[in-house]
């Protein structure tokens with residue numbers, strides 16, 4: 001017996017508003033759904049193709065499509081004979097040079113195995129041993145709330161003996177890259193994902209870390225690195241030291257997709273998920289709804305898709321079976337999203353923070369605010385403002401705008417928060 005499917009009403013197999021990143025190894029989220037970004041895609045590929053080793057960075061606001069772009073570039077590179085895997089390597093939790101080396105080595109090892117399952121020999125064995133040790137220590141999977149700042153103890157006080165990874169990692173990595181090329185790979189493409197905004201001190205440490213492993217690891221022949229992160233994080237970490245900046249290409253900063261491309265993105269998904277090919281395509285929401293919601297989310301595709309999925313799931317759950325499928329309008333959608341986002345945010349934030357958010361919205365929901373402005377609005381001291389902002393960012397209620405030169409950072413309410421606050 002088939003289970004009930006809400007989306008069947010619209011001749012869809014499942015939700016067309018999923019928020020997962022596209023990736024080449026998962027059937028439900030194929031890279032063939034990708035739209036636009038041709039210039040950026042080409043630039044990333046050309047840089048990889050033009051040199052024996054390369055380092056690039058992709059930056060942009062939350063949810064704008066950074067990870068998906070790099071997934072598509074890796075799929076392209078794979079077709080062109082590079083070895084790579086659809087896995088992404090976390091970077092924000094790296095605390096030591098050792099961790100970063102471990103991640104590069106285990107990422108390369110996985111890319112080799114993914115593209116060449118019969119890989120074997122001394123280079124593979126040496127790498128495997130180090131990778132296993134690294135993973136046993138929880139490497140690559142530790143979620144440290146402190147980002148880069150949690151560590152630091154290795155360099156101070158009692159000296160611990162250098163780990164096998166620090167001693168042998170660089171050579172193992174070099175041998176593995178050579179092996180890949182002997183076996184016919186054009187090179188190996190690695191994807192370091194989600195470098196987040198860090199405090200100045202932590203960003204400094206992260207930048208030092210990259211500098212520390214530059215010659216041993218970053219510049220190795222056959223290695224092509226793509227680092228992804230928020231605009232400020234990429235700027236501080238990659239561009240801080242001349243020694244690092246000089247070996248990275250200028251970061252690619254992603255702009256929001258144009259509205260027409262967002263409509264196309266959805267059309268691709270409706271087509272791919274069509275249940276009955278003989279029945280026409282029926283869009284669950286009117287075109288104007290996408291237009292209005294996208295304006296609210298200002299390029300945040302993940303936020304837009306989540307709003308559509310949440311809103312429609314709630315509304316479709318209410319309709320009785322057998323009703324004719326009509327596109328849902330903005331008024332109905334707003335009604336459920338307000339209620340839902342309000343509950344979710346309130347619960348996540350707790351009373352105090354929710355009130356601060358309301359004060360912000362009551363004063364002017366569209367305002368871009370600085371910390372100084374918020375000291376005045378909230379009547380609390382700067383350190384509390386800074387703490388509050390951190391919590392609000394983590395909850396997805398506000399977003400920090402990329403720094404403009406020496407100006408103070410500006411903050412904005414996100415689409416999700418504006419819906420919940422009833423000011424959308």
Ligand SMILES: Nc1ncnc2c1ncn2[C@@H]1O[C@H](COP(=O)(O)OP(=O)(O)OP(=O)(O)O)[C@@H](O)[C@H]1O
Pocket residue numbers: 018019020021022033034035036037060061062063064065066067068069194265301302305
């Ligand atoms: N160019 C594109 N074509 C089709 N779908 C896209 C495109 N860019 C992004 N998407 C879709 O939008 C959603 C968000 O994309 P993605 O996860 O790549 O954003 P991100 O910038 O990496 O987000 P975050 O800041 O949360 O890491 C995903 O569901 C993805 O499939």
Ligand SMILES: [Mg+2]
Pocket residue numbers: 066067068194
């Ligand atoms: Mg991402």
